[in-house]
Amino acid sequence: MRAAPTILHLDMDAFFAAAEQAAKPSLRGKPVVVGGLGPRGVVATCSYEARRFGVHSAMPMGQARRLAPNAAYLVPRFAFYRAISEQVMELLGRLSPLVEPLSLDEAFVDLEAGGAADDAASAREAGERLRRDILGATGLTGSVGLAGSKMIAKIASEEAKPDGLVLIEPGTERELLGPKSVRILPGVGPATGEHLRRAGMTTVSDLAEAGEDELVRLLGRAHGTSLYRMAQGYDDRPVVAERDAKSVSVEDTFDVDLHDRLRIRMEVERLAERCVGRLRGSGHSGRTIVLKVRRYDFSTLTRSETLRGPTDDPVVVREAAGRLLESVDTTGGIRLLGVGVSGLADYTQEDLFAQAEARAEETGTRPGPADTAGEGPETAPAAREAETAVPEPEPSAAERRWAPGHDVRHSAFGAGWVQGSGVGRVTVRFEEPGSAPGRVRTFLVDDPDLAPADPLPLVEGGPTGVAAARTGPGPGGP
DNA sequence: CCGACTCTACCCAGATTG
DNA sequence: GGCGCAATCTGGGTAGAG
Numbered sequence: 001m002r003a004a005p006t007i008l009h010l011d012m013d014a015f016f017a018a019a020e021q022a023a024k025p026s027l028r029g030k031p032v033v034v035g036g037l038g039p040r041g042v043v044a045t046c047s048y049e050a051r052r053f054g055v056h057s058a059m060p061m062g063q064a065r066r067l068a069p070n071a072a073y074l075v076p077r078f079a080f081y082r083a084i085s086e087q088v089m090e091l092l093g094r095l096s097p098l099v100e101p102l103s104l105d106e107a108f109v110d111l112e113a114g115g116a117a118d119d120a121a122s123a124r125e126a127g128e129r130l131r132r133d134i135l136g137a138t139g140l141t142g143s144v145g146l147a148g149s150k151m152i153a154k155i156a157s158e159e160a161k162p163d164g165l166v167l168i169e170p171g172t173e174r175e176l177l178g179p180k181s182v183r184i185l186p187g188v189g190p191a192t193g194e195h196l197r198r199a200g201m202t203t204v205s206d207l208a209e210a211g212e213d214e215l216v217r218l219l220g221r222a223h224g225t226s227l228y229r230m231a232q233g234y235d236d237r238p239v240v241a242e243r244d245a246k247s248v249s250v251e252d253t254f255d256v257d258l259h260d261r262l263r264i265r266m267e268v269e270r271l272a273e274r275c276v277g278r279l280r281g282s283g284h285s286g287r288t289i290v291l292k293v294r295r296y297d298f299s300t301l302t303r304s305e306t307l308r309g310p311t312d313d314p315v316v317v318r319e320a321a322g323r324l325l326e327s328v329d330t331t332g333g334i335r336l337l338g339v340g341v342s343g344l345a346d347y348t349q350e351d352l353f354a355q356a357e358a359r360a361e362e363t364g365t366r367p368g369p370a371d372t373a374g375e376g377p378e379t380a381p382a383a384r385e386a387e388t389a390v391p392e393p394e395p396s397a398a399e400r401r402w403a404p405g406h407d408v409r410h411s412a413f414g415a416g417w418v419q420g421s422g423v424g425r426v427t428v429r430f431e432e433p434g435s436a437p438g439r440v441r442t443f444l445v446d447d448p449d450l451a452p453a454d455p456l457p458l459v460e461g462g463p464t465g466v467a468a469a470r471t472g473p474g475p476g477g478p
Numbered sequence: 479c480c481g482a483c484t485c486t487a488c489c490c491a492g493a494t495t496g
Numbered sequence: 497g498g499c500g501c502a503a504t505c506t507g508g509g510t511a512g513a514g
Binding site: 105189191300302 | 487488491492496
Binding site: 035036038040041042043044058059060062063187220221222223245246247248249250251252253298336338340 | 497498499500501502503504505506507508
């Protein structure tokens with residue numbers, strides 16, 4: 001809560017879709033939908049042109065295709081978006097050391113901490129300059145909200161969309177919030193919204209009038225008090241630059257439900273390996289292993305096991321996840337599996353061992369960082385099983401190589417992108433960010449003149465940084 | 479020794495966010 | 497009838513330590 005509107009919220013407009021339109025001239029002004037293309041994919045982001053057909057994020061792809069059959073459907077290219085995001089975040093960093101990214105396309109900035117602004121006029125100036133700089137560096141538009149608190153700044157950027165700036169003067173929050181739906185408050189989603197509606201509260205002013213005690217009774221201590229404060233326009237959460245991760249998890253939804261117990265076990269082990277890979281990559285170890293299971297009927301459960309000490313050992317995590325799976329009924333089929341590690345320790349395994357040993361010297365007990373609390377049976381053959389098992393029916397090499405939307409280069413025709421592929425052919429549109437809309441040609445998938453390529457800079461002379469951002473060739477990205 | 483009590487850790491589900 | 501992925505937070509239950 002502050003007297004000057006110096007908390008800035010930036011939200012890039014239809015980020016993934018806008019990035020694709022910038023990279024592909026033929027898509028500008030057209031409906032574009034970015035999301036998973038599998039049978040169970042959902043929309044990640046869509047362009048404003050697609051929104052006019054009723055498409056929106058989190059919508060099942062099949063439904064989107066019915067609403068907007070002529071839209072371009074593309075798979076997300078996270079390395080590309082991350083490179084653009086880094087350019088944007090770099091610009092934010094010039095405004096203030098206090099930048100809190102919420103995702104690739106969104107962040108809070110404390111303008112006061114950086115001396116970039118100290119009143120409404122200077123804040124507005126900084127916000128407008130930022131929008132110009134982002135457009136210049138990336139060719140993309142972003143919307144800016146300015147206010148005296150995070151909550152109001154975020155609401156402001158929402159109102160500014162697309163391609164705008166809204167500043168809300170401190171002191172005017174309550175009249176602004178009062179008539180709005182409770183759903184605009186952070187923490188009020190479908191469930192809480194319905195809960196409140198049943199209690200007769202639909203607007204923010206309803207909440208303010210209900211009083212704190214009533215809300216606490218309805219929603220519990222933490223939610224109740226915070227919601228009451230938010231409803232008053234009261235929000236003093238600071239902009240926090242860096243927060244360390246508290247958990248790491250991976251999950252997969254399968255194209256068709258899994259029934260075979262052995263196959264399910266194999267997938268859990270594979271997920272455990274992937275999870276540990278990321279855990280170690282971030283230099284962490286963790287104490288609690290979590291298994292997540294979504295059944296055929298969408299019912300979801302989690303099971304967890306806490307070890308005596310943190311681990312980053314793939315064998316330990318895999319076996320713990322396997323044990324947890326034993327306690328789950330999989331009759332009827334499994335739609336999704338996930339493995340996570342929480343209770344992260346920011347020290348490494350070596351440090352941990354040193355600490356455990358030091359403790360052991362004092363107490364006379366043995367160090368046991370990798371011991372399990374649950375006295376699980378040692379399952380030695382599990383390791384070999386995963387290596388010899390048959391891989392799941394994944395997209396073929398050609399399908400991965402020629403995923404729709406990905407950049408390619410042809411030795412004669414130059415830069416282009418995959419428009420579609422199938423039956424041994426791949427269709428490419430030859431154009432690049434600075435060019436006019438290009439034309440389409442079709443090739444055999446194994447045409448030696450055609451090769452995958454890195455994204456080109458969106459702005460003349462601008463860096464993409466994609467080569468650096470791309471850490472490995474494997475599916476699933478970094 | 480037992481029961482009541484408090485504190486803490488853990489477990490799990492559900493909700494929310496982008 | 498269709499519903500991804502990752503992370504965080506909370507409420508409420510249970511179990512063990514003291």
